[in-house]
Amino acid sequence: MEIIEIKQNWPSDRLLINYAIHNVCNYRCQYCFKGSNEGTYRWPNLELVTSNLLYLIEYYRKNLGKTQMQLNLLGGEPTLWPELSLFVERLKDKLGNKISIMITTNGSRSEKWWERNGYLFDHVLISCHPEFVNTAHIINVADLLYEKKVHVDTSVLMDVMYWDRAVNIIKELKSSKRRWSIIASQVIYDTPKYSLEQEEFLKKYLKRMPNLFWFYRVNKEHNYKVSIIDKNHKVTNVKKNYLLIHNLNYFQGWDCDIGIDNISIQFTGDLTGSCGEFLYKLDIPYNLYDIDFALKFNPKLISTTCKKIGCFCEHEYNTNKRKTE
Numbered sequence: 001m002e003i004i005e006i007k008q009n010w011p012s013d014r015l016l017i018n019y020a021i022h023n024v025c026n027y028r029c030q031y032c033f034k035g036s037n038e039g040t041y042r043w044p045n046l047e048l049v050t051s052n053l054l055y056l057i058e059y060y061r062k063n064l065g066k067t068q069m070q071l072n073l074l075g076g077e078p079t080l081w082p083e084l085s086l087f088v089e090r091l092k093d094k095l096g097n098k099i100s101i102m103i104t105t106n107g108s109r110s111e112k113w114w115e116r117n118g119y120l121f122d123h124v125l126i127s128c129h130p131e132f133v134n135t136a137h138i139i140n141v142a143d144l145l146y147e148k149k150v151h152v153d154t155s156v157l158m159d160v161m162y163w164d165r166a167v168n169i170i171k172e173l174k175s176s177k178r179r180w181s182i183i184a185s186q187v188i189y190d191t192p193k194y195s196l197e198q199e200e201f202l203k204k205y206l207k208r209m210p211n212l213f214w215f216y217r218v219n220k221e222h223n224y225k226v227s228i229i230d231k232n233h234k235v236t237n238v239k240k241n242y243l244l245i246h247n248l249n250y251f252q253g254w255d256c257d258i259g260i261d262n263i264s265i266q267f268t269g270d271l272t273g274s275c276g277e278f279l280y281k282l283d284i285p286y287n288l289y290d291i292d293f294a295l296k297f298n299p300k301l302i303s304t305t306c307k308k309i310g311c312f313c314e315h316e317y318n319t320n321k322r323k324t325e
Contacts, residue, residue, distance in 0.1 A: 003248060004323040005229040008261065015057070015066035016262035016315060018074060018274060021084070023267045025077040027106055027132045031159060031187045037076060041267040044289060046083045050090050052293040056263075056271075057095070064260065064301050069099040070221060076267065079109045079117075088120045100220050107138050114141050122220045123151040127185075128169055130162035135172045146178040151218040153210075155183045158202060160192045170207050181215075182208040186244060188312045205241050226318045240314055249317040251306045257320040259304050274313040279304055 021044060025037035060066040071091070078084060088101055102123035118124065124145055126138055138154060145152040154173055158166045166184075173182050186194075186202050194202065225237045228248075243249045258264075259279035264272055269289035272278055278285050280299040290296060305324075311317040 002231045003228050006321045007227040008320050010224045014068045015060050016070045018072045019265040020074040020267040021078045023076045024080050029129050052288050055294045071101045073103040085117045107141050118145050126154045128156045130159050130165040139176045143178045149218050153181045155185045179211040181210040243317050249311045254306045255303050255322045256306050257303050275308050
């Protein structure tokens with residue numbers, strides 16, 4: 001199939017911001033990307049990052065009409081930031097129901113921590129890393145969040161080196177007393193490769209459906225379909241992992257709407273794509289930690305020409321993009 005266009009189909013007034021707060025982590029997963037757990041970029045300045053992030057959001061509202069924000073908090077392990085709860089409280093106090101906050105976490109903080117702070121997040125995605133995870137603890141945390149009416153999912157990283165352990169984790173998670181979703185997530189490798197049997201297992205990534213009554217009550221995010229358009233202009237709706245599973249995630253030279261519909265903030269503070277691609281057709285990235293950010297940030301909010309060989313982040317390979325001649 002020759003694809004010429006990808007359509008995300010999310011509302012035009014929605015902006016997704018992925019923010020890697022720091023690169024401190026209590027795990028050392030061998031498949032994590034370089035620099036993600038080295039501890040070289042620690043806690044940001046709370047006052048500076050809050051002020052500059054609010055300015056960034058307001059700039060997108062004024063210039064593109066982006067009135068609904070989804071902020072995804074990443075790491076390292078984001079819950080290790082001592083001022084995380086205060087940061088989230090300040091954003092919610094300022095933006096109210098105009099912002100939805102998701103956190104991707106390994107879930108290792110204590111149940112007491114989640115009891116105190118879990119309500120702050122609209123969505124908690126718990127990544128279960130086979131080499132380190134305490135499955136019983138994850139079940140307790142996810143059940144606690146479920147009972148607090150927080151949208152919670154678990155994502156098991158299907159590590160080739162610990163494949164049987166990962167499969168068993170899925171089985172163990174299914175013993176929970178509350179019915180939240182369980183996802184089998186592909187790990188990106190150069191080597192080793194998944195076997196054909198493992199690839200078939202990954203094609204059906206949702207390993208347990210959540211309680212739908214609970215899900216529709218707590219889910220505050222936009223559920224979307226991804227559309228792919230081929231050279232004959234045939235439109236096909238596909239699952240969110242379709243492009244990755246079928247090795248169709250190569251868009252070098254394409255026109256991509258990162259910088260328009262989504263932004264990533266690296267733990268260095270640089271505003272880029274998750275892949276590191278610079279935004280707005282510029283050669284130098286803006287930096288959220290610049291004390292003069294509010295004076296300097298004035299780009300034309302335009303699409304980016306992809307320079308990367310491959311695209312491996314779900315929200316980015318599904319971002320609106322068009323093949324150029």
